[in-house]
Amino acid sequence: MNAPSYALVTGASKGLGKFFARALAARKQSLVLVARGQAKLAALAAALRAAHAIQVEPLAFDLTAPAAGQRLAAELRARELRIDLLINNAGFGLRGEFWKLSLAEQLNMIQLHNAAAVELTYELLPAMIEAQTGGIINVSSMAGFQPVPYAALYSATKSFLTTFSMALREELRPVGVKVVTVCPGRLRADPDESQAGRQKVPGGEQGHAEVVAETLRKFDAGGGLVIPGRRNRWMNFGQRLLPPNAVPKIVAKKSKP
Numbered sequence: 019m020n021a022p023s024y025a026l027v028t029g030a031s032k033g034l035g036k037f038f039a040r041a042l043a044a045r046k047q048s049l050v051l052v053a054r055g056q057a058k059l060a061a062l063a064a065a066l067r068a069a070h071a072i073q074v075e076p077l078a079f080d081l082t083a084p085a086a087g088q089r090l091a092a093e094l095r096a097r098e099l100r101i102d103l104l105i106n107n108a109g110f111g112l113r114g115e116f117w118k119l120s121l122a123e124q125l126n127m128i129q130l131h132n133a134a135a136v137e138l139t140y141e142l143l144p145a146m147i148e149a150q151t152g153g154i155i156n157v158s159s160m161a162g163f164q165p166v167p168y169a170a171l172y173s174a175t176k177s178f179l180t181t182f183s184m185a186l187r188e189e190l191r192p193v194g195v196k197v198v199t200v201c202p203g204r205l206r207a208d209p210d211e212s213q214a215g216r217q218k219v220p221g222g223e224q225g226h227a228e229v230v231a232e233t234l235r236k237f238d239a240g241g242g243l244v245i246p247g248r249r250n251r252w253m254n255f256g257q258r259l260l261p262p263n264a265v266p267k268i269v270a271k272k273s274k275p
């Protein structure tokens with residue numbers, strides 16, 4: 019019997035990553051689940067194994083550490099876990115004036131959203147290209163479509179990820195490897211998590227399950243950009259009609275903490 023191929027989901031222990039893990043498990047897809055906290059990963063892995071009779075490997079890993087993506091890829095090779103779907107989802111937001119926020123935390127954000135995603139992509143792509151199958155889903159954000167004052171680094175890392183991911187899609191299209199770039203707006207609170215410290219942000223909220231379903235539909239259809247929700251698609255279209263200098267001014271009024 020052939021060894022199973024796995025989908026690797028970063029940031030799988032809660033929020034969108036957990037919903038990706040559940041949706042893929044329901045498709046009988048074996049999984050490698052990555053986050054820092056071992057306990058939640060192990061509990062999710064046990065639940066998904068029991069419900070779907072699939073292989074699920076929880077791997078506790080801090081992707082903000084230097085070269086973390088390369089070390090994670092080495093660990094996957096050592097365990098002979100073949101990945102044919104990579105979901106770069108792990109992420110976090112920081113709000114406030116750039117110069118008042120911790121520099122170390124902001125650099126961690128670059129490391130997690132950008133360096134780790136690039137490293138994992140670089141390490142795992144060759145096997146997908148050789149097999150002419152599989153793909154990558156990059157979880158970016160609506161915040162990446164314009165500068166967002168008071169989330170300057172967050173929006174910059176998501177702009178990077180969106181640009182990288184959309185360019186990569188065209189490079190990989192001829193070799194049969196799919197790339198989806200998904201740019202959700204504000205997500206609803208994770209129903210399994212405490213809401214202590216959750217910041218209020220203006221605008222509507224999106225359900226995790228709908229975002230995941232729309233993303234997987236796009237993946238099945240061959241890849242591309244997903245802006246989940248009609249409201250977000252209109253906002254993205256509308257702001258392109260405004261003068262570039264007006265956009266950050268308008269966003270600043272809405273995003274000031």
Ligand SMILES: NC(=O)c1ccc[n+]([C@@H]2O[C@H](COP(=O)([O-])OP(=O)(O)OC[C@H]3O[C@@H](n4cnc5c(N)ncnc54)[C@H](OP(=O)(O)O)[C@@H]3O)[C@@H](O)[C@H]2O)c1
Pocket residue numbers: 028029030031032033034035052053054055056079080081082107108109110111130157158159160201202203204205206208
């Ligand atoms: N929430 C939103 O409104 C929203 C909107 C648009 C886009 N997004 C994007 O969607 C993605 C998921 O967001 P979410 O709201 O679902 O996040 P979340 O609920 O806070 O979950 C984040 C996940 O990432 C993991 N993680 C955090 N830091 C990590 C690190 N250093 N190394 C490895 N894993 C790490 C967390 O587990 P541990 O803490 O155990 O490591 C957790 O599993 C992010 O990329 C985010 O930017 C979110």
